[in-house]
Amino acid sequence: MKYQKTAVIAGLFIATLALNISCGSDDSGVTEEESTSVEEGRSLQIENLYDNQIAPLQVGHISLTEQLVVSANEFKAEPTETTLSALKNSWSDAFMWWMQMEIYNIGVVRNSFIHSQIHEWPVNQSFVEESIATETNINEDFIVSVGSSSKGYGVMEYLLYGSTDTEVLAAMTTGENAENRLNYLLAVANNLQTNAENLQELWSATESSFKERLESGVNGSQNLTVNAVIAGLETIKITKLEQVINNPASPELRLEAYYSEYSKEAILANLEALRDTYTGDFTDDGFGMEEYLVEVLDRPDLNAGILVAFENAITLFSETEESLRSLAENDADKIVVLRDAVTEIIALLKNDYSSAASIVVTFNDNDGD
Numbered sequence: 001m002k003y004q005k006t007a008v009i010a011g012l013f014i015a016t017l018a019l020n021i022s023c024g025s026d027d028s029g030v031t032e033e034e035s036t037s038v039e040e041g042r043s044l045q046i047e048n049l050y051d052n053q054i055a056p057l058q059v060g061h062i063s064l065t066e067q068l069v070v071s072a073n074e075f076k077a078e079p080t081e082t083t084l085s086a087l088k089n090s091w092s093d094a095f096m097w098w099m100q101m102e103i104y105n106i107g108v109v110r111n112s113f114i115h116s117q118i119h120e121w122p123v124n125q126s127f128v129e130e131s132i133a134t135e136t137n138i139n140e141d142f143i144v145s146v147g148s149s150s151k152g153y154g155v156m157e158y159l160l161y162g163s164t165d166t167e168v169l170a171a172m173t174t175g176e177n178a179e180n181r182l183n184y185l186l187a188v189a190n191n192l193q194t195n196a197e198n199l200q201e202l203w204s205a206t207e208s209s210f211k212e213r214l215e216s217g218v219n220g221s222q223n224l225t226v227n228a229v230i231a232g233l234e235t236i237k238i239t240k241l242e243q244v245i246n247n248p249a250s251p252e253l254r255l256e257a258y259y260s261e262y263s264k265e266a267i268l269a270n271l272e273a274l275r276d277t278y279t280g281d282f283t284d285d286g287f288g289m290e291e292y293l294v295e296v297l298d299r300p301d302l303n304a305g306i307l308v309a310f311e312n313a314i315t316l317f318s319e320t321e322e323s324l325r326s327l328a329e330n331d332a333d334k335i336v337v338l339r340d341a342v343t344e345i346i347a348l349l350k351n352d353y354s355s356a357a358s359i360v361v362t363f364n365d366n367d368g369d
Helices: 002-028 038-077 081-101 107-112 114-118 125-133 140-145 153-161 165-171 178-212 221-246 263-279 289-296 300-319 324-330 333-356
Strands: none
Touching (some): 038 081, 038 178, 038 221, 038 263, 038 289, 081 153, 081 263, 107 114, 107 178, 114 178, 125 153, 125 178, 153 165, 221 263, 221 333, 263 289, 263 300, 263 324, 289 300, 289 333, 300 333, 324 333
């Protein structure tokens, strides 16, 4: 009888405990089976980012730079309005693709400085022109040896869009040093393809460590990713917008993609990639910073505010009809409005998100990018 009584008491205790656990789960709306742990959340976020965004972007970039080289060779062989137009299209396709990629300047990749070899601005026009005017043998080896501001997408833009199509064709056919100018153009295109391949190799070599570094602190991949998003937003605000606001007399020295007037479109591509990195929606069931905030940290309120801030900024840029070059010259106050919209996102991520997720923010206003 003593055994039976003990068994009954034990049974009642277990039943009561199970009921309490069940009620507790119902109150929170999340059962133990449905919750996501901190480490699992970090792993899902980083794997999704690499597999469904970083890796595919590398493949696409190589393909586009290969086409850029083809178009450059076709233009050199037969410089006409048709081949010039095709080359410009190849440049814009590759450049706008790069705008989606440039925010992932993370860890070992950042330390390699390969991003600055691909794109840096403003262009060192005087060096480019002096090199073209000399008897220097201009090929890819020469481009490798020069500074970042004398190669990459910015220099190609300057050579293709720095004057009218008629003037570009004349400079590369009948103009003084026409052959050197063509050689410089082709060498830069070849170097972009080489650097696209080098960047993919670097990411492939560090894939495992990037996915496995799930620790907290500045070297963890989640911390690096959140900082990359913040740095990307700060670069838009400070480098791509505020420098124009603060120096309206010389927009050609401040605006990215000034000659092609793709400045606004470049920032929009940045913002959409940053938004996608936050949501993780590279696939239908992607896990990103958003899911980590909601499923791991239980902060749907903060997530809603961040999503609204992203959409507001993207909508503003999308609905702005004038180019940033036109605004810089005629209505700089509108650029202030665009800057303020980006600032709203920064405040939420740099302060609220980083605090909730225990992120160490390493970017500061003097970092540059």
